[in-house]
Amino acid sequence: MEPQPRKRSKTSQEPPKFAEFMKGMSKAQYDAEVDYDAVDDGGWEQMKENIQQNARGDAQQREAQQYPKEDEYSDEEGQNDTDEEMEDDDSNSSEDSESDEDVDPVVKIEIDKLNHTFKDFAKQYRLINKIGEGTFSTVYKAEDLLFDQYENEWRRMLPGEEEEDRKASSMTHRRRPRYVAIKKIYVTSSPQRILNELELLHKLTGLPNVVPLITAFRHMDQVVAVLPYCKHTDFREYFRQMSISDIREYMRSLLIALKSVHEMNIIHRDIKPTNFLYDPEKRQGVLCDFGLAETEVLGGNCPCNIPDDQFPYQIQMTLSNGYMKNDNRQPRRANRAGTRGFRAPEVLFKCPNQTTKIDIWSVGVILLTILTKRFPFFNSADDVDALLEIATIVGKSRMRACAVLHGCSFETNIPTIGERGFTWEKIVLWATGRTSGNRRTAASVLAPGEHEAVQFMEKLFDLDPMTRPTAGEALEMDFLNPDRETKEEADVVE
Numbered sequence: 001m002e003p004q005p006r007k008r009s010k011t012s013q014e015p016p017k018f019a020e021f022m023k024g025m026s027k028a029q030y031d032a033e034v035d036y037d038a039v040d041d042g043g044w045e046q047m048k049e050n051i052q053q054n055a056r057g058d059a060q061q062r063e064a065q066q067y068p069k070e071d072e073y074s075d076e077e078g079q080n081d082t083d084e085e086m087e088d089d090d091s092n093s094s095e096d097s098e099s100d101e102d103v104d105p106v107v108k109i110e111i112d113k114l115n116h117t118f119k120d121f122a123k124q125y126r127l128i129n130k131i132g133e134g135t136f137s138t139v140y141k142a143e144d145l146l147f148d149q150y151e152n153e154w155r156r157m158l159p160g161e162e163e164e165d166r167k168a169s170s171m172t173h174r175r176r177p178r179y180v181a182i183k184k185i186y187v188t189s190s191p192q193r194i195l196n197e198l199e200l201l202h203k204l205t206g207l208p209n210v211v212p213l214i215t216a217f218r219h220m221d222q223v224v225a226v227l228p229y230c231k232h233t234d235f236r237e238y239f240r241q242m243s244i245s246d247i248r249e250y251m252r253s254l255l256i257a258l259k260s261v262h263e264m265n266i267i268h269r270d271i272k273p274t275n276f277l278y279d280p281e282k283r284q285g286v287l288c289d290f291g292l293a294e295t296e297v298l299g300g301n302c303p304c305n306i307p308d309d310q311f312p313y314q315i316q317m318t319l320s321n322g323y324m325k326n327d328n329r330q331p332r333r334a335n336r337a338g339t340r341g342f343r344a345p346e347v348l349f350k351c352p353n354q355t356t357k358i359d360i361w362s363v364g365v366i367l368l369t370i371l372t373k374r375f376p377f378f379n380s381a382d383d384v385d386a387l388l389e390i391a392t393i394v395g396k397s398r399m400r401a402c403a404v405l406h407g408c409s410f411e412t413n414i415p416t417i418g419e420r421g422f423t424w425e426k427i428v429l430w431a432t433g434r435t436s437g438n439r440r441t442a443a444s445v446l447a448p449g450e451h452e453a454v455q456f457m458e459k460l461f462d463l464d465p466m467t468r469p470t471a472g473e474a475l476e477m478d479f480l481n482p483d484r485e486t487k488e489e490a491d492v493v494e
């Protein structure tokens, strides 16, 4: 059958009505008796029809672990403390030879259930296997059975996809299977969270190195998002072998994604290796999982928000030199959603004025992981421990200054936490077993490229979010532009 060149659907040009899409979901979503399809809201039936008709992609309407992740404002640590290996990320398997044979029987049951839940789903997608599991979702790989019948503009948004298309068109004989990732969002996620993720994904569709949303389905309390399948390799398989040039490409790819996301004033809040689907062979990555993302709201009531000239006075007003014996003040509340080990100090101090810079700190943690070859690097059980881990490196003095910035105080008598801490260089040498007592040997210094990487990382780890670089500024830094340096040197020589 000839592919049908379709025009964009009406809905694809209009802002998506995801609020309507989610209408009818309520706290009662767990009650199996509630039949949301029967809810006469006027908009949902229409929307559902639109979504299912256009689900197949009419281009844009094609609207559409290692660590535990924690919810906003949650104070419970370690929930869902899953540390599972991915069952099958297909990173090394031949894409053309997917069969059902090696699918776990439990996964088969899940797949059957999904096919049963969404009418005609099996006619559109052939679910293959589970490829990922997170705190809020299970992700399946599926073949897009009707791919050829639709315009698939989203492919142009993914790095390397156009090249794949060119290759495919030169090999005419066999129909190439096209894969998507089906993200089944757990019903225990709040409708607001699901709506937020879908809306943001839709808004960000088209940005470089960011996973686009193809479409989404809802049936009662079940929601699935359809995303392009992004071939990637488990971070743990390659991060120890990365050369400096590999690190550069990884960082560049991640920061390009973040630059465009941040320019839209969106904070990702969960930057970590499992949320950056990276293919080390192609040296391309795609940022995914916007489940905790939020729009940046500036102007929160925190001393870090006070102009410099008023700062010292305000701080004196805010802080005292002691601790109340029976402190019955309300605990400070701020969004602290994210994954432990990757949280910026301002999140740990519950700063109510968090910005996109919290993502830059997390990028620093990824770089530290790569340079030290240790995953996880930070492994605290709670926020206080996390602050102590950072303080062990940066020292008490800088940590105190950081606390003051957010209207808090920091003090500890743990003997291993010194006043001045250690340099990041020392930490990298120590973690990679290159320190030999107090004597500096050839092995106990960083290689040139490594040295630049550490200097770059130091900037990402600026304790003050105001002076920490933006993604755009980081992309301009020397470490990510080695050719520019060589060129400048050559110009000078000429």
Ligand SMILES: Nc1ncnc2c1ncn2[C@@H]1O[C@H](COP(=O)(O)OP(=O)(O)OP(=O)(O)O)[C@@H](O)[C@H]1O
Residues within 6 Å of the ligand: 065, 066, 069, 086, 089, 131, 132, 133, 134, 135, 136, 137, 138, 139, 181, 183, 211, 227, 228, 229, 230, 231, 270, 274, 275, 277, 288, 289, 290, 291
């Ligand atoms: N588009 C995709 N292509 C390929 N694999 C994917 C895709 N999206 C997600 N995955 C896989 O599924 C895993 C879980 O997805 P995601 O991070 O979106 O879910 P989550 O429930 O929010 O997870 P977490 O709690 O770990 O952040 C990813 O780490 C990845 O391995």
